[in-house]
Amino acid sequence: MSSVTLRNVVKRYGQLEVVHGINLEIDEGAFVVLLGPSGCGKTTTLRMVAGLESISDGQLEIASRVVNDVAPKDRQIAMVFQNYALYPHMTVRQNMEFALKPQKLADGEVDRRITEASRILGLEPLLARKPAQLSGGQRQRVAMARAMVRTPKVFLFDEPLSNLDAKLRTQVRLEIAKLHKRLGTTVLYVTHDQIEAMTLADKIVIMKDGHIEQVGSPEEVFASPKNLFVATFIGSPSMNLFQMTVEQAELGLLLTSQPFSVPVPSPLLSKLSPGRQVTLGVRPSDIRIAAKGEPGSFEARVDVVEYLGIEALLNLRIGSQEFIAQVAAAERPVPDQDVSVFFNPAGLHFFDSQSGQAL
Amino acid sequence: MNHTVSRDRRIALVFLLPAVVILFVTTIYPMLYALWLSFRSYDLSKPFIPRVFVGVANYVEVLSSQAFLHALLTTFKLMAMTLSVQVVLGVGIALLVTQKLPGMAVVRTLLLIPMMISPVIVGLVWLFLYFPELGYLNYFLSLVGIGPVAWITSTGWALTAIAIADIWQWTPFFMMGTAAALQSLSPEPYEAARIDGNSRFDVFRYITLPQLKPVIISLLFLRAIDAFKIYDIIFVLTKGGPADATEVISLYIYRQSFTFWRMGVGAAASFVSLIIITILITFFFKSLQRSQAALAR
């Protein structure tokens, strides 16, 4: 059953349209992440779902009910803000009580919910403190607890980790994942960080300039990016791109660039004709060091080697074309020498250079 | 080396001198002179009689005089009336003019005008409004069948009339300060409360007001110092009368010094009020610090 549905949702600020007809279905209990670069309309979309921004056009349903004109408080949602949005002069407990006040619950129920949320998020020792006396990570947990006590149908998160340092970010990320697993409540989560998206999401929605570029599981968007934007946005270090031309050779069609060429795989044979411009994408992890003279390998110059412990990143060059390979640290070559590299044939991605769409 | 340093020093002193002289002539000397005077008997109508030292007699007289205590009480009564209404009105208007509505910037600027007018002019404007027979206020009240009210000529109304004029002039001060504070509040807690569905009253009472408290206390503090010294409006409207109904501290001092020519008593009264206002300042600072500490904790 669908928990949140967006049908052709548009947002305009005066003349300026910033979200262009978004369609999205979020299943009940799913963890959906809106991912995209800054300014692409993620927050605007989330705020329309929350009811903090009006919907210029299209339809929004929550729990099978059209809620375009329903007040935020009646949408059965709870939101966790980027800068926590805690009430500064209230204690942690009072913050939660204030969130529950409109529901007019019995005192016992209020206490029960606060106790439960504090236990799950480890806030028991902090209940009497005010936000100024908490660390960033603790504040974020209070913000989550405050959303949780309301037992909403959908949790909305807007970049909840962006104000935390790297170590804390990993830790709170894990807590969010655990919380979702435990509560099973639908989550719509906004971030510009692809690692957050990959680790948390059941479904990633990749946005750019107010459009959805691709929707899919983390595996899908990583393995089969629909276009160049998704291909380069997902994965770190990002996918290497090579500009190639289709040429007719003796044995069939070849994709060539100055220093090297690869055969066109059979499923694409019918789509390509000689002269066509194609962008070849290869993830750094799909490139390995080959034995000298191994069939299908070619020579590249090692510019810089970045040692990362378990792995190493090689900055390689063929002619003027630079690219990155990710190899086991033990196999790393020394810089300023030529090595043979081999592209994993299963890891080759082909895009039309003109449209950027996957072939 | 040493030579140049002392030369620089001397040049610096020369540049500082005008400011020091002005400060001394306009502030420090009069204050010291008044302090000296407060222990003497000095009748300004007989200026050539020597100023005899009288010990603390002037202070004893001031502190035991009914008129001084009455003036002190009147001052506090007026402060209580004006400051309380100004805070409530000022915050209320600030909440209105910070709404995102067209034309609010213009409204806000217009509302500041009373504050920019000299108090003497404010006194004159209200004199026209209050004037017993010809005043506009009684005319308008008569249209709805009320009055005539003896605004500034009855002991019952005079202090209220002064208060109204002062409120008209200084409410914008609270409005301006509160509006600025309101606009600097972070919007997220309000959005959180909107999603949770908290009532407008609860949002004001538990989110806005606690955050405004330090600002309101600062504004009160500034206004209280000023209100304690109120003089011009009263001088223009009632001169402290009728009888002594609107005689505040500064008018009492004026009357002792320049009506009865008793400079020593006037000077002593000035110092007593200086001490009172200092205590007032200390008290306000303490409560300001307390409320800010409460916010941080």
Ligand SMILES: Nc1ncnc2c1ncn2[C@@H]1O[C@H](COP(=O)(O)OP(=O)(O)O)[C@@H](O)[C@H]1O
């Ligand atoms: N109130 C507003 N008025 C006009 N333009 C806005 C407003 N809010 C956001 N925008 C524009 O909408 C676009 C999307 O913004 P936003 O949703 O905040 O992006 P994201 O969260 O993906 O970084 C941006 O180009 C931004 O400048």
Ligand SMILES: [Mg+2]
């Ligand atoms: Mg954003």
